[in-house]
Amino acid sequence: MSTPQTAKPEASSAVVRIVGQARRLVEAFAQPWFVQLALRLALSVPFWKSGILKWHGFLQLNDTAIDLFTDEFKIHLPGGPYPFPAPAVFAFLSACGEVGFPVLLTLGIGTRFAAIGLLLMTCIIELTVPDGWPIHITWAAMALGIAAWGPGLISIDYLLGDRTSRS
Secondary structure, three states, rough: OHHHHHHHHHHHHHHHHHHHHHHHHHHOOOOHHHHHHHHHHHHHHHEEEEEEEEEEEOOEOOOOHHHHHHOOOOOOOOOEEEEEOOOOOOOEEEHHHHHHHHHHHHHOOHHHHHHHHHHHHHHHHHHHHHHHHHHHHHHHHHHHHHHOOOOOOHHHHHHHHOOOOOO
């Protein structure tokens, strides 16, 4: 029969054992290659969905995209908001980035470059829609994670030699 003094170590060792088993289960599921792939795909989706709506044909923006940058979108800086300079150029660059960078991320080619591109776009989006910061900070964190830890095992970059891992 166990005494109260011996019951405590037995209970604590059982808790340690259960926590260790749970940790190993999580580690088995959350493999780095899977997390990196999930981050790339998750960051690609909102930008792709937004970007694809701006096009009317091959390299032809729809009128709505240009109107947004001309009439609706403003840069919120101190003393502003200010209109976008060259709204047609910004609309075109935005639409190209919102479609191009997600394709690169999804395929895992130029992954770190694409992640930094989306991070910079996220900064401009935050200046344009400051109330969206809860979503924007999530995009920024995902982009930074991808830029820092790379494309992962399931990527063209990996096949081309980007196998740098960071701890």
